[in-house]
Structure formats: C-alpha cells, structure tokens
Amino acid sequence: xxxxxxxxxxxxxxxxxxxxxxxxxxxxxxxxxxxxxxxxxxxxxxxxxxxxxxxxxxxxxxxxxxxxxxxxxxxxxxxxxxxxxxxxxxxxxxxxxxxxxxxxxxxxxxxxxxxxxxxxxxxxxxxxxxxxxxxxxxxxxxxxxxxxxxxxxxxxxxxxxxxxxxxxxxxxxxxxxxxxxxxxxxxxxxxxxxxxxxxxxxxxxxxxxxxxxxxxxxxxxxxxxxxxxxxxxxxxxxxxxxxxxxxxxxxxxxxxxxxxxxxxxxxxxxxxxxxxxxxxxxxxxxxxxxxxxxxxxxxxxxxxxxxxxxxxxxxxxxxxxxxxxxxxxx
Numbered sequence: 001x002x003x004x005x006x007x008x009x010x011x012x013x014x015x016x017x018x019x020x021x022x023x024x025x026x027x028x029x030x031x032x033x034x035x036x037x038x039x040x041x042x043x044x045x046x047x048x049x050x051x052x053x054x055x056x057x058x059x060x061x062x063x064x065x066x067x068x069x070x071x072x073x074x075x076x077x078x079x080x081x082x083x084x085x086x087x088x089x090x091x092x093x094x095x096x097x098x099x100x101x102x103x104x105x106x107x108x109x110x111x112x113x114x115x116x117x118x119x120x121x122x123x124x125x126x127x128x129x130x131x132x133x134x135x136x137x138x139x140x141x142x143x144x145x146x147x148x149x150x151x152x153x154x155x156x157x158x159x160x161x162x163x164x165x166x167x168x169x170x171x172x173x174x175x176x177x178x179x180x181x182x183x184x185x186x187x188x189x190x191x192x193x194x195x196x197x198x199x200x201x202x203x204x205x206x207x208x209x210x211x212x213x214x215x216x217x218x219x220x221x222x223x224x225x226x227x228x229x230x231x232x233x234x235x236x237x238x239x240x241x242x243x244x245x246x247x248x249x250x251x252x253x254x255x256x257x258x259x260x261x262x263x264x265x266x267x268x269x270x271x272x273x274x275x276x277x278x279x280x281x282x283x284x285x286x287x288x289x290x291x292x293x294x295x296x297x298x299x300x301x302x303x304x305x306x307x308x309x310x311x312x313x314x315x316x317x318x319x320x321x322x323x324x325x326x327x328x329x330x
Contacts, residue, residue, distance in 0.1 A: 140317025
C-alpha cells in the first residue's frame with residue numbers, strides 16, 4: 001500500500017453522494033457505477049455512505065460484519081483509482097475565541113517573569129510618597145508613550161483594510177477612529193514640563209521604543225492575526241485603573257502633568273480597548289492548527305519587546321542624560 005493509499009485508509013471520503021438501485025451502487029452526479037461480488041448493493045451502499053471523512057476505515061470495518069479488512073483495502077484502492085475519493089484531508093481547526101484565551105494565558109505567564117518583575121513597574125507599584133517616582137522618570141514614560149502614539153499609524157493602518165473578515169475590519173476602524181489624536185492629549189502633559197510640539201518633532205525615540213513600533217508594523221503587514229493578539233496587552237486588557245497614573249499621584253506629581261494622562265487612560269477604559277483582541281477573535285470562526293502554533297510561538301517574543309521598552313525607559317530616564325535626545329544635536 002503506498003502513502004497515498006494510507007492517507008485514504010485513515011478517513012476515506014467520497015467525492016459525491018451514493019445512490020443505490022437493485023443491481024448496483026452509483027456514486028456522484030455522473031452516476032459512476034460500482035459493484036462488489038461479496039456484498040449486496042444495499043449493503044455496499046450503506047457502507048459507502050459511511051465514507052464521509054468522519055470515520056477511519058478501522059472503525060468502519062469493526063462495525064460491518066460483512067466487510068473484512070482485505071475487502072475494505074481493495075474497496076478503498078478501487079475507489080481511489082477511479083478518482084472517487086477526496087484527496088483533501090480534513091483540516092483540524094480550533095475556534096478563534098478558544099485560541100485567544102490560550103494565548104492570553106501564555107502572555108500572562110510571560111509577563112509574570114518579565115514585565116511584572118521589571119524595575120520600572122516595581123518602582124511604580126511600590127511608590128507611596130512624594131519623590132518615589134521621580135519627575136524625570138515619569139516624564140520619560142510620557143515622552144516614549146507620545147513617540148509610540150505618534151507612530152501608531154505605522155502599525156494600525158495596514159490592518160484597517162483587513163479584507164478577510166468584515167466584522168473584524170469594522171472593529172479595527174472604530175478602534176483607530178477612537179485612538180487617533182491621543183498623542184495630542186499626552187502633549188498637554190509634556191507642555192507642562194516645558195516641552196513644545198517643536199521639541200517633540202526634534203526628539204528621537206529610544207531604540208527600545210522604535211523596536212516595539214517596528215515589530216508591530218512588521219506583524220501588521222505580514223501577519224495581521226498575530227498583530228491582533230498584541231492589542232489586549234498594549235491597551236490594558238482587564239484594566240479598571242492605570243497603575244502608572246496612580247503611582248504619579250502617590251508621588252505627588254502635579255495635576256497639570258497627571259490630568260491629561262488620566263484623560264487618555266479613561267478614554268481607553270470607557271471604550272473597552274483592552275477587550276479589542278478578544279472581540280476580534282470572537283469574530284474568527286476557526287483557525288487551523290499550524291496558524292495556532294505560529295501565534296503561540298511569537299507571543300513570548302512580543303512580551304520580551306514590551307519588557308525591553310519599559311527597561312529602556314528606566315535606564316535612560318534614571319541616568320544623567322538629557323531628557324530629550326534631539327536630532328538637531330547630532
């Protein structure tokens with residue numbers, strides 16, 4: 001038995017329907033006639049109706065007292081030679097919602113050993129009194145977030161025309177319309193610390209910030225399904241409050257600095273942007289197992305890039321370097 005025969009022997013599936021008359025059995029619209037000397041037409045027809053791709057040949061033989069393994073092999077071989085077996089093996093799939101719930105667990109586990117242990121976030125969560133989060137560090141976080149939001153079209157725009165699923169495309173367009181201009185909100189905080197629009201136009205993002213932006217842009221262009229998995233973490237899935245803003249408040253930073261940050265966070269929370277990834281995958285009926293494996297494989301890389309972003313903010317903005325890295329000073 002060759003490999004092709006073996007594949008059909010697993011779960012044989014006919015290319016057409018079965019019709020039985022008194023003398024023979026007919027398969028397909030062209031009425032291909034098949035007969036068996038050891039089986040009456042009615043019995044043969046009933047057996048062939050089980051060749052629907054859902055049962056393996058062993059189970060069929062076990063359930064048919066008149067069908068021996070040798071006869072089953074000859075039957076499958078004859079059907080195959082006549083082109084009456086479907087060569088396409090059934091594709092194993094999982095629902096989009098089932099997949100994203102598993103990926104969320106992978107991301108959460110990766111965050112537990114990286115982002116949640118990051119010195120930036122440890123400092124913010126431990127803040128209790130004025131000065132615990134220095135103004136320069138808080139300013140740096142806002143500066144790098146401004147750079148990220150200013151470049152959001154790099155990675156959102158490629159998926160706005162997502163043609164594979166209309167409902168997903170509508171969700172993405174609504175999200176982008178609500179996100180557009182959020183860099184202008186953060187600019188009000190930066191104005192308070194003396195940075196103008198012109199200053200920010202002259203500013204260079206940290207390498208870690210651009211690495212995150214470029215990775216997201218790459219995925220949005222080449223693997224939109226994986227890009228969708230990143231939105232939950234980026235938008236604060238399940239977040240009811242913003243830990244960074246609370247740390248700034250406990251550290252006694254000025255309301256003129258913190259207020260615009262709170263405005264931005266509340267917009268995202270009220271619009272439930274953190275639930276966007278799950279909403280997207282609820283609209284995706286099935287994903288094949290190869291695609292699922294690829295999405296899971298890349299999840300930890302994304303968390304590493306996001307962890308590097310926070311580490312970069314900590315390293316640079318707790319150093320003696322100037323607040324802005326300027327193009328004009330190169």
